[in-house]
Amino acid sequence: MSSLFAAPRPPAELLFREAHVLDPRNDLDEPRDVLVRNGVIAEIAAAGSLEASEGVEVIDGAGKHLFPAFVDPHVHLRSPGEEHKEDLDTGTRAAAAGGYCAIVAMPNTTPVIDHPMLLRGLIASAKEQAHVRVGFMAAISVALAGEQLTEMAQLRDAGALGFTDDGKPVSSAGLLRRALQYQQLCGGVIALHEEDATLSGAGVMHEGAVSAALGLAGIPAISESTMIARDGLIAGHEGGRVHFQHLSARGSVEALVQARARGARVSAEVSPHHLLLTEEAVRTLDTRFKMNPPLRGEDDRAALIAALRDGTIECVATDHAPHSRDEKTVPFEAAPMGTTGLETAFAALYTGLVLPGTLTLACLVERLTAGAALFELETPTVAVDSEANLCLVDLEASWRVGESGYESRSANCCFGGQELRSRTLLTLAGGQVCYRERSFALSAA
Amino acid sequence: MRHLLSIEDLDRDEIERILSAAAFFAEVADRPIKKVPSFRGRLVINLFYEASTRTRSSFELAAKRLSADVLNVVASGSSVEKGESLHDTVATLSAYGPDVIVIRSPHAGAPGLVAGWTHAAVVNAGDGKHQHPTQALLDVYVLRQRLGSLEGCDIWIVGDVLHSRVARSCVQAFIKMGAEVTVVGPPTLVPAELAALGCNVRHTLEHIGEADVVYALRLQQERMSEDFLPSLREYAANYQLDSRRLKARQLVMHPGPVNRGVEISGELIDSSQSLIIEQVRAGIVVRMAVLVEVLSGSRLRDPGGQRVAVSAEPQLA
Numbered sequence: 001m002s003s004l005f006a007a008p009r010p011p012a013e014l015l016f017r018e019a020h021v022l023d024p025r026n027d028l029d030e031p032r033d034v035l036v037r038n039g040v041i042a043e044i045a046a047a048g049s050l051e052a053s054e055g056v057e058v059i060d061g062a063g064k065h066l067f068p069a070f071v072d073p074h075v076h077l078r079s080p081g082e083e084h085k086e087d088l089d090t091g092t093r094a095a096a097a098g099g100y101c102a103i104v105a106m107p108n109t110t111p112v113i114d115h116p117m118l119l120r121g122l123i124a125s126a127k128e129q130a131h132v133r134v135g136f137m138a139a140i141s142v143a144l145a146g147e148q149l150t151e152m153a154q155l156r157d158a159g160a161l162g163f164t165d166d167g168k169p170v171s172s173a174g175l176l177r178r179a180l181q182y183q184q185l186c187g188g189v190i191a192l193h194e195e196d197a198t199l200s201g202a203g204v205m206h207e208g209a210v211s212a213a214l215g216l217a218g219i220p221a222i223s224e225s226t227m228i229a230r231d232g233l234i235a236g237h238e239g240g241r242v243h244f245q246h247l248s249a250r251g252s253v254e255a256l257v258q259a260r261a262r263g264a265r266v267s268a269e270v271s272p273h274h275l276l277l278t279e280e281a282v283r284t285l286d287t288r289f290k291m292n293p294p295l296r297g298e299d300d301r302a303a304l305i306a307a308l309r310d311g312t313i314e315c316v317a318t319d320h321a322p323h324s325r326d327e328k329t330v331p332f333e334a335a336p337m338g339t340t341g342l343e344t345a346f347a348a349l350y351t352g353l354v355l356p357g358t359l360t361l362a363c364l365v366e367r368l369t370a371g372a373a374l375f376e377l378e379t380p381t382v383a384v385d386s387e388a389n390l391c392l393v394d395l396e397a398s399w400r401v402g403e404s405g406y407e408s409r410s411a412n413c414c415f416g417g418q419e420l421r422s423r424t425l426l427t428l429a430g431g432q433v434c435y436r437e438r439s440f441a442l443s444a445a
Numbered sequence: 446m447r448h449l450l451s452i453e454d455l456d457r458d459e460i461e462r463i464l465s466a467a468a469f470f471a472e473v474a475d476r477p478i479k480k481v482p483s484f485r486g487r488l489v490i491n492l493f494y495e496a497s498t499r500t501r502s503s504f505e506l507a508a509k510r511l512s513a514d515v516l517n518v519v520a521s522g523s524s525v526e527k528g529e530s531l532h533d534t535v536a537t538l539s540a541y542g543p544d545v546i547v548i549r550s551p552h553a554g555a556p557g558l559v560a561g562w563t564h565a566a567v568v569n570a571g572d573g574k575h576q577h578p579t580q581a582l583l584d585v586y587v588l589r590q591r592l593g594s595l596e597g598c599d600i601w602i603v604g605d606v607l608h609s610r611v612a613r614s615c616v617q618a619f620i621k622m623g624a625e626v627t628v629v630g631p632p633t634l635v636p637a638e639l640a641a642l643g644c645n646v647r648h649t650l651e652h653i654g655e656a657d658v659v660y661a662l663r664l665q666q667e668r669m670s671e672d673f674l675p676s677l678r679e680y681a682a683n684y685q686l687d688s689r690r691l692k693a694r695q696l697v698m699h700p701g702p703v704n705r706g707v708e709i710s711g712e713l714i715d716s717s718q719s720l721i722i723e724q725v726r727a728g729i730v731v732r733m734a735v736l737v738e739v740l741s742g743s744r745l746r747d748p749g750g751q752r753v754a755v756s757a758e759p760q761l762a
Contacts, residue, residue, distance in 0.1 A: 209638045210641075211638070212638035213641050215553055215609075215610055215613055216575075285553060285554030329532055329558075330530065330531060330552075330558075331552030331553065331572075332553060332554050333553060333573060
């Protein structure tokens with residue numbers, strides 16, 4: 001049984017002409033014609049060599065890039081319970097607009113996805129509403145209370161991709177150990193939000209010079225790093241499969257390296273905001289810069305970039321966390337944690353890391369798709385006979401984030417107002433067209 | 446100056462301008478009739494989300510001595526208790542057409558938000574653990590009255606600096622006026638990162654004899670339950686200011702309210718080297734000067750405004 005769900009649509013019939021195809025895993029990095037028939041890549045040929053047959057839309061790809069579409073292992077779709085922030089429709093529209101073909105939704109909804117019946121209901125909704133494919137994580141502990149394991153095997157049977165108490169740490173080492181033992185029975189990645197609550201306290205930003213100057217309670221980097229060290233040891237001891245979410249600090253990268261060196265089966269993700277912003281942004285007290293884990297120091301940011309570049313951290317995850325305007329229009333300390341990210345991830349990282357030469361374009365595309373394999377999903381690929389999971393991107397286009405609104409229901413984007421380079425023009429997910437950029441759709445018509 | 450949100454926003458000239466105006470109002474305060482008509486017909490709203498005795502009462506007195514109408518809104522007993530957001534409360538109060546909103550909030554940055562939501566000038570009367578600019582201005586005022594200048598003056602701030610908006614504002618203001626500032630207290634309450642404010646960081650009173658001025662901070666009882674301190678007794682043993690530790694020439698300040706016998710001994714509070722009551726007295730005239738400063742700033746930048754511009758120089762009618 002597949003663990004990704006979306007609303008059915010007619011399969012795409014498209015010919016991308018002369019698009020620059022970049023798929024690092026297939027050593028593809030040159031202009032090509034790519035023919036999609038019945039939602040499947042039917043032919044990849046020399047640029048300008050393919051003719052469209054009847055019923056096939058021709059997309060002029062000249063000067064544009066065609067990538068395998070992205071996979072985000074960490075988003076919050078807020079459904080059920082907080083549909084005023086986001087829902088399956090708006091959240092997956094945002095994903096499609098960002099070039100994503102698949103996303104993984106966290107279970108910290110209201111109610112928490114901790115029971116098979118709730119998960120079945122959510123999957124049924126996704127089959128009606130989702131524009132890209134969605135995988136659903138279930139909770140590790142009932143109500144995320146950290147006390148009692150959920151019915152993990154039954155949740156897996158109901159379609160859970162894996163387990164996480166994201167938003168909260170699994171504070172009890174004993175409970176995590178039991179979950180990893182149970183994982184042997186039911187499978188599914190266990191993804192961990194790492195934070196020691198006794199170290200985080202009432203913190204609202206990174207503990208450092210900026211928090212000291214502003215008088216804001218700080219969350220020290222060791223709050224995250226010590227838990228990664230602990231859980232790396234537990235994972236290694238049990239032979240379990242653990243994924244560390246949203247790394248934010250140098251010490252966390254070091255703890256990850258140590259765990260892996262001891263043979264633990266651990267992987268990790270990093271978010272665009274931790275790769276591009278630091279605690280300095282919080283000086284404005286703008287609530288869009290309030291997230292958990294918090295934006296940290298420049299040295300942490302440098303360590304995260306280096307780890308992503310060399311593959312220590314395998315993938316990028318947005319931790320897309322929508323909040324309504326009213327909820328974020330309050331003083332910094334009173335605001336909820338989180339930033340949206342699906343619509344800006346590629347453009348922000350392309351602008352901030354690829355254009356200055358910090359990261360190659362191929363590496364970025366690889367890291368934006370690598371989350372799939374970590375969550376036991378098929379990796380999008382530009383290859384004949386593969387299902388079409390593609391995004392067409394204009395690297396030359398520039399746009400101001402938020403200027404023409406968002407596909408997401410929420411506008412709490414930490415890159416809001418920034419001028420970014422590159423724009424997603426068209427996204428295919430599971431062989432179906434799920435997004436067309438407005439002006440591009442008009443010119444193509 | 447349009448609003449007074451943080452000492453960071455002020456340069457030395459602006460501070461001196463405010464303090465000169467305060468000195469003028471101090472003369473008025475010695476007269477039998479203590480009012481000036483500068484703010485006649487104007488509305489000052491005191492919006493207080495935290496308990497306060499001296500800050501609120503001195504802002505109220507300052508506004509009244511300028512002949513303003515004053516509306517006091519406190520969180521308890523207001524629509525805030527019914528869950529109204531800060532934004533909606535400010536929008537509602539702004540409909541009354543206030544000239545100045547004075548706000549105290551438990552949250553850093555709240556005054557800056559309010560400034561974006563109202564046409565009134567906004568004065569920060571304390572936001573979270575972030576800033577308390579009028580306290581710092583009145584402290585500079587008192588020290589200048591006593592010492593003439595802060596240039597080269599060695600000022601030690603003792604106590605819970607981490608949780609103190611007074612300390613943050615005072616460190617910045619004292620440094621802007623040319624003083625050398627040292628913060629001192631246990632490492633749990635005076636972390637090394639505080640050096641980011643531009644001050645020295647120490648953890649013992651060993652060299653306190655070097656200080657010209659010693660500024661004690663209030664120690665909040667809740668710091669014990671949060672494990673910042675093992676006990677008040679131990680804190681007092683290590684950091685209490687008393688006449689044994691201080692020389693008679695050293696001036697002593699405290700923003701109030703004091704915990705007698707905790708951060709400072711009773712005899713020191715009542716001694717002639719204590720400036721604590723002078724600080725309270727200065728609170729009124731400095732806040733009068735601040736109200737005049739922000740109101741003149743707001744009118745000068747509001748060409749569509751119907752009202753006559755208020756001069757930055759205080760005037761007697």
